[in-house]
Amino acid sequence: MTDYLIKGARILGGEPRDILIRDGLVAEVGGGLGGAGAAVIDADGLIALPGLVDLHTHLREPGREDAETVESGTRAAALGGFTAVHAMANTSPVADTAGVVEQVWRLGQEAGYCEVRPVGAVTAGLAGRQLAELGAMADSAAGVRVFSDDGMCVSDAVLMRRALEYVKAFDGVIAQHAQESRLTEGAQMNEGAVSGRLGLTGWPAVAEEAIISRDCLLAAHVGSRLHVCHVSTAGSVEIIRWAKSKGWNVTAEVTPHHLLLTDDLVERSPLGSYNPIYKVNPPLRTREDVEALRAGLADGTIDCVATDHAPHPVESKETEWSAAAMGMIGLETALSVVHAAMVETGLLDWAAVADRMSYRPARIGRVAGQGRPVEPGEAANLTLYDPAARTEVDPRGFASKSRNTPYEGLTLPGRVVATFLRGRPTVLEGKLA
Amino acid sequence: MSEARNVSRAVLEGPDIQRALTRIAHEIIERTKGAGNIVLLGIPTRGATLAARLGERIAQFGEVKAPVGSLDITMYRDDLRLRPARPLGRTELPPDGIDDRVVVLVDDVLFSGRTVRAALDALNDVGRPKAVQLATLVDRGHRELPIRADYVGKNLPTAKSEQVKVYLEEIDGRDAVVLIKREEDQ
Amino acid sequence: MRRHLISAADLSRDDATLILDTADELARVSDRSIKKLPTLRGRTVVNLFFEDSTRTRISFEAAAKRLSADVINFSAKGSSVSKGESLKDTALTLQAMGADAVVIRHSASGAPHRLANWVDGSVVNAGDGTHEHPTQALLDAFTMRRRLGTLEDRRVTIVGDVLHSRVARSNVLLLNTLGAQVTLVAPPTLLPVTVESWPCEVSYDLDAALPKSDVVMMLRVQSERMNAAYFPSAREYSRRYGLDRDRLARMPEDAIVMHPGPMNRGMEIAAEVADCARSTIVEQVANGVTIRMAVLYLLLGGETQ
Structure with missing residues (x-):
């Protein structure tokens, strides 16, 4: 060597x-x-920064290798400065068994660009009805510690409570995609002045905040670890700040795009009106939300930046808005976006960037050997x-x-x-x- | 470096225009045997004003009331695609229409003949006149189509590069015909 | 004028006035025996309809034909679109056919914006999802101007399902541009949550708005909305927000009643109100052809940008 x-x-x-x-x-x-x-x-x-750790990456393999593979996605991660990524479970088949998570983990080993830590599904088939075999995934070669139905919210309060309780046995964490489903039926973008003008069905902030509130209370009640995926609203930051002030074991992430972009880009941008390149879930929010998210990341209320890298083939975006897929890629631009949104604005120094993009996400994901200081040994x-x-x-x-x-x-x-x-x-x- | 500037010269003043219109009115009465069966149709904008003036004169000299109207030819032009879409003028036919009448088209300047060609097409869509005649205040030559005027206020020899502008009291606050020439200064 | 007509917000006051003035002149053509003009000879207008709307399609078709354009009707039903062809591929097909204008009706808000990226011709929005329907707003403004003389400071009350109405969005923008004062009246569930940022007044009380209205425009309310709990029942909706004879009597004497159609008689409007002399509903249909002729002429009648 x-x-x-x-x-x-x-x-x-x-x-x-x-x-x-x-x-x-x-x-x-x-x-x-x-x-x-x-x-x-x-x-x-x-x-020099410690290798970046992403808690939220869609590598699409198995199932949608036309959009991304473990190899192409980890190459992108390496180019973005990442040394570990958490591969989300919403693949096809869903990563809800030891077999699938081990396959993804091995593909990561073979590619060799990045440590790939599979995320296990909370519920079988992401269907929200019964728990997936969480223990088997934890005990597998992949050593899963983060469980998420990302893309879907674990809506059932009882199921969420059981999941939070169950993963305590192996120091796991439930990463919740907080989205109240009835309040977001057919939702296309942030509900606000822009959605009203554009005639697009709104995705109200309350649909995220209601679930985060419930889950914080549940996590406190059963004494478990909760991680909140892609926090996007000012209200969510307030709720998480309050939960942390109680000493509850709640962590949260924010995506680079929610730190930089706002919903008015849907109406007017250099890339055209109604360009689905801006369609993402949770949606881009308002300038006030962006400011609150930045402040939350700066004061540590939000623990980390996670990309929610969501690759889609060209044809999924070259459509009318409502027919387009949700999501944007972000691995290769994440550090630059954080630089622009947080460092150039004076909100974070580089030591804090290391904390939010490496130390803390590694700790939340229980990734040994990652997110460590640049020190001998x-x-x-x-x-x-x-x-x-x-x-x-x-x-x-x-x-x-x-x-x-x-x-x-x-x-x-x-x-x-x-x-x-x-x-x-x-x-x-x-x-x- | 040469600089271009416009030099304009009035070729007809107010009284000249009045005299020309009076003469045309007399000619129309004479040629149409008393003007009893005519309709004056002006081509907007200034042709419509001239048609109204001719109507007044014919009423005065011929003691007949010649119906006056306007015929917008914008939608029939053959050069629409050379310029941005233009606002439309008004088409207003006399209540009795133009069928079996002698229509006298009135325009301010006769140049290529394309406006008159368009007017003949437009006329075709609004009725079937017995005959069509053409009156123009100024004929400046350079015809591109086999069209001639029946009544001319003034024949004005021009270069193709020159511009002829007609000013009328009702629209512009004064009567004049002006020849505009672009001159190159050394 | 711009190359496309996608939103009423694209129109300046001068643009909108030019369209209305042009329509005024063109209305005279509709009165004569030969209604056809040669203006758009050799131009191709494609009616690209992804949603059924016979009324709007034949209105555009009549307008284009009266201007001598070639008209191709492309209906999504029974075409390659129903077999999964994307909007982009459809656009590229139309582009290859040399469409000078594409009139598009689509169930997705913003579809005309997307289409404009993929075709060189002019795009005319004939209704996109719950976003806009600018030619409807233009024909409504045209109808009001003919009845009321001017729109300046006229009070227009728009009643009904504003949340899902493309007609309301386009009308608020255009009427505001033309100097009218707009009041939206609806149950709070059928208003966008941020409606206070729109250039208009908002009220929940129809009876309070009626005596102060020069125009009352009723919007179609789909009874499906009832199932999504926007209002409890058709009867309750009709009682609180429907225009019946009693309410008509509370309007100023010279005020007019409008409806973009198709109507739910007995729901948002009583039959006797729809058919009364102050109703402009039939006029609106006739004016639709005229205003669409004006739009097509102004978009296609000049040089190609």
Whole structure:
């Protein structure tokens, strides 16, 4: 295994240091390091971050390999600076058995770009009627700790309570897609002034907030861990802040797109009116929501950023709005979007970015060896990031099989220069190694 | 570098226009044997105004009331696609219509003849006159179609690049025919 | 004018006035024995209807034919569309046929916006989902102007299912542009939650609005809405928001009654009100052809942008 000597990287944005990587570990950190025989990487001006961990990724395999595969999705993840991703369960077949989660986990191992941690379904077939074999998935080679019916909400209060209780046996967590189904029948976009003008059925904030409130109360009642997926409203941030103030074991994530984009893009954008590239679930919200989400991420109410990378083939988006699929890809732009929304605005420094995009998501997902500080003895999961670069987003250059990015044509700050997975580069000079 | 500027010169003043219209009115009465069966149809905008003036004169000199109307030809033009869509003018036929009447089309300037061609088409859709005649205040030449005027206020030799503008009291606040020439200054 | 007519918001006051003025002139053509004009000879207008709407389709068809355009009717039923062809592929087919204008009716809000990305010709929105129906608003404005002389400061009350009404959206925008004062009247369940951001007044009380109205426009209310708990019963709806003879009597004497059709007689409007002299419902249909001629002429009658 090649040793690497990274020269002059600013760890978490601090003073320049050299980092010596040997045998998959961070061997030494300091000034003027010499590494005999090590490949030298000039990291002048680059920031070193712990490898990013995504709690919410749709890799689409098995079932929709036309949109993404474990291999293409993890290549995209590596290019985005990620060293671990959680593969969501809404595949076909659904990841609701040990067999499916082990298959996904193995595909990740074979591809080798990123640690793939399968998420198990909470209910069999995501149908919301009976629990999937959560224990079997936890005990499988994949070692599942995060369970989610993402895409669907676990609506039944009793089922949700049982799931929260049951996963305590193996330190699991239920990641809830909070969406009251009756309030969102046929919903197309955020319910507000824009949906009213455009004549699109609204997805009201209360449909998210009602479920989050209920689930926080349930988690407190049974003393379990709850994780809230893709928080999108100011009200949700308030509820989670309140739950945390009670000392309840609730964590939450926000997507990069909910930190940057607003629902008025559906009406007017450089990419046209009613462009389904902006169709996503939960929907893009208002400027006030974006500000509240940023503040919540900054003060730690929201624990982490998770991409909700949701690849779709071109034909799923080149349609009228109501016929289009929901979701946007985000792995390859996540760090730049967080840079723009949180760092350039002064809300987070790079140490806090490491916390929200690596340490905390790894802890929530119980991912050993990930989300650790850049210190001697730790696994060498690292990302080198050039904060001075500015790049116009061109989906044609993406490693993802899909092109449904809402940032096309936008110039975003920063660029991932290198990614190391357990000491081995997956990305060098901004390209797959 | 050369600079272009417009030089305009009045070729007819108010009294000249009055005299020309008076003469045309007399000619119409003479040629139509008393103007008892005519309809004056002006082509908007200024042709319609001229038709009204001719009507007054014919009533005065011929002691007959010649029905006056207007005929918008916009929808019949052959050059619609050369310019953005234009607002429509008014088509207003006299209550008794034009069937079996002698229609005198009235326009301000006769140039290529394409407006008159369009007017003949438009006329075809609103009735069947006994005959159609053409009166124009100015004939500036350069015909592109086999069309000629029956009554001409003034024959005005022009270059094709020149512009002829007609001003009428009712619309523009004064009567005049102006020739506009683009001159290149060295 | 822009290349397309997709939303009433696309029209400036000058644009809208030009359309109404043009329609005024064209209305005269409808009165004569030869109703056809040669203006759009050689131009192709495609009526692309993904929803059944015979009224709107024949109105556009008559308008295009009176201007001598070639008309192709493309109905989604029984075509490749019903076999799963996408809107984009349909658009590319029309593009290949050389459509100069596509008149589209679609159940999805925003479908005309999407279509405009894929065809070079003009796109005319003939009703998209619960979004807009701009030519309906234009013909309504035209009808009001002919009856009332002007729209400036006229008080227009629009009653009914505003939430799901493309007619209401287009009318609010256009009437506001033309200087009228609009009041929406509906049960709160049938108003968008953010209706206060619209350029109009909102009321839940029809009886209070009637004496202050120069125009009362009744919207069609589908009885299916009842099942989704928007209101308890057809009878209760009709009692609170229906226009009957008693309510008609409370309107100013010269005020008019409008309805975009098709009507639910006995639901939002009583039969005797629909058929009374102050009702413009039949006029609206005739004016529909005229206004659509004006729109097609102004979009296609000039140079191709």
